[in-house]
Amino acid sequence: MKSVLALALALFAAVVHAQTPPTVYKPGNGVTLPRVITQVKAGYTNEARERRIVGTVLLDAVVLSDGSVGDVTVVGSLDSVYGLDDNAVKAMKQWTFSPGTKDGKAVAVGISVEMTFTLK
Secondary structure (H helix, E strand, C coil): CCHHHHHHHHHHHHHHHHHCCCCCCCCCCCCCCCEEECCCCCCCHHHHHCCCCCCCEEEEECCCCCCCCCEEEEECCCCCCCCHHHHHHHHCCCEEEECCCEEEEEEEEEEEEEEEEECC
């Protein structure tokens, strides 16, 4: 019975730990910026291309301590109707980074990114 209780407590602790969001640091004061390793360009939707929508989507993103991208938020919309904002978020989620650091350890860092849509 004790082993079942111990297992249940261990599982509970693992679930609680897994659901705790990481502390997100801002660059500066000893926190370094992440460095881009892989950058994915956002593509046009057919509808946005037909309407010749051009401009910039401003994103806030969290680069996690493993260099992947966590939460991404559109803070400056270009097009929420024909899919360019969504495509910018999807592209940002595919970027990879060398993570930012604090006190020599990799940490989650918040960044801002502009994704520009242009037609040729």
